Amino acid sequence: IETADAPRIDAILEPLHAADIADLLEQLDFRDRRSLLGLWTGMDGEVLSELDDNLREEVINELPADQLAEAVRELESDDVVDLVEDLESAQQDAVLRALDAPGRIAVEKALAYPEYSAGRLMQVEIVRMPEDWNVGQAIDFMRGEENLPDQFYHVVLVDVRLKPRGYVTLGRVLSHPREMPLKDLAEESFRTFHVEDKQGDVAYAFNQYHLISAPVVDDEERLVGVITIDDAMEVLDEEAEEDILRLAGVGIESEISDSTWGTVKQRLPWLAVNLLTAIIASVVISLFDETIAAVVALAILMPIVASMGGNAGTQSLTVAVRAIATRDLTGSNVWRVLRREMIVGLFNGVVFAAVMAAVGIVWFGSPALGGVIAAAMVINLVVAGLAGMGIPVLLDKLGVDPALASGTFVTTVTDVVGFFAFLGLAAMVLL
Amino acid sequence: IETADAPRIDAILEPLHAADIADLLEQLDFRDRRSLLGLWTGMDGEVLSELDDNLREEVINELPADQLAEAVRELESDDVVDLVEDLESAQQDAVLRALDAPGRIAVEKALAYPEYSAGRLMQVEIVRMPEDWNVGQAIDFMRGEENLPDQFYHVVLVDVRLKPRGYVTLGRVLSHPREMPLKDLAEESFRTFHVEDKQGDVAYAFNQYHLISAPVVDDEERLVGVITIDDAMEVLDEEAEEDILRLAGVGIESEISDSTWGTVKQRLPWLAVNLLTAIIASVVISLFDETIAAVVALAILMPIVASMGGNAGTQSLTVAVRAIATRDLTGSNVWRVLRREMIVGLFNGVVFAAVMAAVGIVWFGSPALGGVIAAAMVINLVVAGLAGMGIPVLLDKLGVDPALASGTFVTTVTDVVGFFAFLGLAAMVLL
The missing domain is CATH 1.10.357.20 (SLC41 divalent cation transporters, integral membrane domain)
Incomplete structure (x- = not known):
């Protein structure tokens, strides 16, 4: 297939999930990967996110600037941060330049938080509402809002200073009449994290308390982001992996795709x-x-x-x-x-x-x-x-x-x- | 504290999360744990779920039958299965007897699936709807339904034979007008698992494709349950843990609380x-x-x-x-x-x-x-x-x-x- 035609490669890769394409790229050797990338036009941000760190650098170097820009623009802020944080600064700049101004600011702000902090893990796309709204207002707001995140499972209730006050699962919003105050549907207890909390501690809390998503606050206790379970679980997974590799005396970044x-x-x-x-x-x-x-x-x-x-x-x-x-x-x-x-x-x-x-x-x-x-x-x-x-x-x-x-x-x-x-x-x- | 009064123990333990109480019990030695259990009246199903296997048997033995019954009745079907599957048959019977008839049948059905299969991991509490409903019908149904699961993030669209046809996130239901057909809001692709799929494969798919929940079908491709990300991630976590312990030549069930x-x-x-x-x-x-x-x-x-x-x-x-x-x-x-x-x-x-x-x-x-x-x-x-x-x-x-x-x-x-x-x-x- 490697020596064959571009349209056929596109046709084969198109139905695959981004994670599977990334795995496939990781399993090719250097030369095959290079020729595949030269022929294939469908590279997008999700595939980039899924790649191992060492390959990501290689692939970003091979990618034309405009294709890179387009790929990055589709991603949510936490994924861009994850993509960018381990790149060399020249590549980092190239990716950041590809973003629009608000996106770039969000990513730069996240990069200002310490490495392995909650601030780097969170996404800034949040669905938040005043704490005195009711179910009807919530639904009307969401129907009117264009820029909702792709995936969200809770709404965060905030006071006038943007301090998180409550936490309502969508299932509860959906199953109650319009006049029900959101406050009455809020979870009994909810946990917030601080932007500088360690990712390991966040992941531990997600696992220990079976959280699905949780708000993140800054020094003034204002809501600045949410962390979702998939990101937390990735951290947990990485930590277990790191323990395995460290116990065997292998560098924690070891991948089967290493040179x-x-x-x-x-x-x-x-x-x-x-x-x-x-x-x-x-x-x-x-x-x-x-x-x-x-x-x-x-x-x-x-x-x-x-x-x-x-x-x-x-x-x-x-x-x-x-x-x-x-x-x-x-x-x-x-x-x-x-x-x-x-x-x-x-x-x-x-x-x-x-x-x-x-x-x-x-x-x-x-x-x-x-x-x-x-x-x-x-x-x-x-x-x-x-x-x-x-x-x-x-x-x-x-x-x-x-x-x-x-x-x-x-x-x-x-x-x-x-x-x-x-x-x-x-x-x-x-x- | 161990030699002190029951009300005080209740007062101390009451605000704690079930997972923390379970950790606390695991860290006590045998005698202290026994006297604590004798004094404390708040033991519930969630704490039981969170305990290590070896302690769970011990605790269930200590617990009066009526308290056990009450504890188990609060749990969802997948948690009861998880609780029961590693117990000896006498204890298993005691727990099953505590359930009401539909609950018992659900658990017995799950136990009939092979160990480490998707059937054992899934919960049978599902929110499903006919595939031709619209947003308004969905909301009205959920508002009228008493027995919704505690946590759910998607609704499953099924045909008349209960075959899953689509998969809609609650966020999308909430952000669209009442007359919008659910079918048009369904995710482009969704993955279903078979009841006999291996839990390891299920967990791998959740991690690889960033799933939040996924429907489970039986041999006739009828919807019989859903698996949620927290259960899948627990499996993933256990598998990494098992690898660590096996590599070191320690039994995979090793716990720091072992005798x-x-x-x-x-x-x-x-x-x-x-x-x-x-x-x-x-x-x-x-x-x-x-x-x-x-x-x-x-x-x-x-x-x-x-x-x-x-x-x-x-x-x-x-x-x-x-x-x-x-x-x-x-x-x-x-x-x-x-x-x-x-x-x-x-x-x-x-x-x-x-x-x-x-x-x-x-x-x-x-x-x-x-x-x-x-x-x-x-x-x-x-x-x-x-x-x-x-x-x-x-x-x-x-x-x-x-x-x-x-x-x-x-x-x-x-x-x-x-x-x-x-x-x-x-x-x-x-x-």
């Missing part, structure tokens, strides 16, 4: 950190080189102790990182959870100590060696449980993202403790 | 698998026991090669697992991605080979040892990239969840290859 060089940049730093911690573990081993020279079986068995500790630590750590992210791990239960981790480590340690003692005796015919590995296993699994739970909590207290840094610390601890316990005990017992 | 014994059950099996793979790696080492006895430095350095390979493999694997989950890794780009992984592995391998060669020379004064570890590093990082990307793809093709099983395979491969390459080369070069 080779981009991938190297994402992964090399983490491997370098890992090399350092691995060298620390090696130094611990080198303290016992005479012991190993005397009993080579130690070299054969020592990776088992370290590997079990590392895995048990990763288990605890993952549960801890997610519990911190979902705010289920707090000061009030951290001691109980730590105690549980210790007991779990002790129990698992004893189970695997028994197994390894048996292996040590059967494989190497040495009950002493079996005893040493058993003891080291128990010690390391208990330490793994405590470190796996305690280190993320500590990092979180210090304001460091636990998903990012815990892994290194925890495996360093389990490696060092594992090797030290195993080889140290061996030096005492076997020599 | 000690529950935690052991979640983690022990995975550690047992890890022990097996660690023993395989040890067997590889034992093949070279004479080499190690001759050159103890090998024992000191060998964990570095294995650890770097394991980390690089985990990086590739995590990116692969997420790309499979979000459907960004498909047959059309898998070869390109594999090639990229190989090049990335080669590049990182060369960088760290240079570092380790230097370490080998400086630390142990042996250029030959430096050369051996450098070569082993390159080999292991290339293998790590290929295995980390290839194994999840292969498992996915075979119908095995790649998040669950890939980790073991990949680290086994990198351990075995790492030890074998390093010690094997050493045996050839150094002895």
